[in-house]
Amino acid sequence: YKKLxxxxxxxxxxxxxxxxxxxxxxxxxxxxANPVFKRIIRDGIYYINDIPLSETxxxxxxxxxxxxxxxxxxxxxxxGSHIYNLKADDKLPETGLIIGDVSGFDDLKKWxxxxxxxxxxxxxxxxFNAILDRKQLIQSKKQRPPVTFGNKALFVLGSxxxxxxxxxxxxxxxxxxxxxxxxxxxxNKNFHxxxxxxxxxxxxxxxxxxxKVIASIMHSPSSEPDIALxxxxxxxxxxxxxxxxxxxxxxxxxGGSTTSVVLxxxxxxxxxxx
Numbered sequence: 078y079k080k081l082x083x084x085x086x087x088x089x090x091x092x093x094x095x096x097x098x099x100x101x102x103x104x105x106x107x108x109x110a111n112p113v114f115k116r117i118i119r120d121g122i123y124y125i126n127d128i129p130l131s132e133t134x135x136x137x138x139x140x141x142x143x144x145x146x147x148x149x150x151x152x153x154x155x156x157g158s159h160i161y162n163l164k165a166d167d168k169l170p171e172t173g174l175i176i177g178d179v180s181g182f183d184d185l186k187k188w189x190x191x192x193x194x195x196x197x198x199x200x201x202x203x204x205f206n207a208i209l210d211r212k213q214l215i216q217s218k219k220q221r222p223p224v225t226f227g228n229k230a231l232f233v234l235g236s237x238x239x240x241x242x243x244x245x246x247x248x249x250x251x252x253x254x255x256x257x258x259x260x261x262x263x264x265n266k267n268f269h270x271x272x273x274x275x276x277x278x279x280x281x282x283x284x285x286x287x288x289k290v291i292a293s294i295m296h297s298p299s300s301e302p303d304i305a306l307x308x309x310x311x312x313x314x315x316x317x318x319x320x321x322x323x324x325x326x327x328x329x330x331x332g333g334s335t336t337s338v339v340l341x342x343x344x345x346x347x348x349x350x351x
Contacts, residue, residue, distance in 0.1 A: 078208065079199035083116060084123065084130060085109055086141035090152045090160070093174060093199060102197040103172045108188050109148070110179035111203035118178050121162040122146045137298045138236075140305035148176045169196075179203075186211070227326020229284050231319065232291040235312060235335025248291055254283035258294045258311070266307055276315060281323050292316075309334060313342035 079096060081089055093105045110118040115126045123130040129146035130136075136143050145151060152174070154160045159173030165187035169175060177188050185207035192198065198208065232253075248255045256279050261272040283290040292315065294308055301307070316328070316339050330336045340346075 078205055079197065081109060081199050083109055083111055083201035084135050084143060085151045086138065097197055100197060103195045105174045105197040105199055106191055108177045108179060108200035108204035111201045112181050113203055117180050118148055119180055121148055123148055139298060228288050229325050230289045230327035231325055233312065233316065233330045233335060234291060234293040235332040254287040254290045256280045256283050256290055256292050260296060262311055263296045264299060266301060273315065277318050280319055284323060309338040313338040317342040
């Protein structure tokens, strides 16, 4: 199973084509929608909370801005591309890339039927769960005590676009301290080193006073080319220097690219799942 970004950011078509070629698959079935998060695809149009994808905060993603809600256009379908948008009850073609409509959990179950040696299955976590369920590989959830985090925790939100409007209110009401990237760092690639030091001091002060701090990057979109890559480097250096000055009990990171950069800066090369 190939896990994809659920809103189809990245080089989806190219990666699937390469994997199909190497694995000898004739077609790829992509089910990116996930009703759990109110993300559905209806008649080839992607919606989040009934809002077309291109009208959500994903339109401001600095690395992969989404400017259309049509899934075939998101995947940059060109002349000669064998990309199809089908409903769960439609017959699948023998070859090509199929993007499936999903309006609810029943559709996920219907798509999960299409498991055979000629088909590459890909998409979001909802489709993967439906596949596990069909193969009867989902175990019943046992009641477990809630996870208790240490007294000093740093949450790193690597996404470089605006959050939902009530995000800050939720943080404050739950007792967390929000430390946002200074605008001098975000809007100026040649910022003075003191700006990063100020951010480090703010995070350490927040951890000492509140226990749990959320480091974020919430600013209006920038026109700087490749700004997302620069900001990831800034985040990596930030975490490295914070951890050199304070003993954290927990480091929680959102996003695969952010995690990769932070681990690199911390020189962490092995992970043990618990």
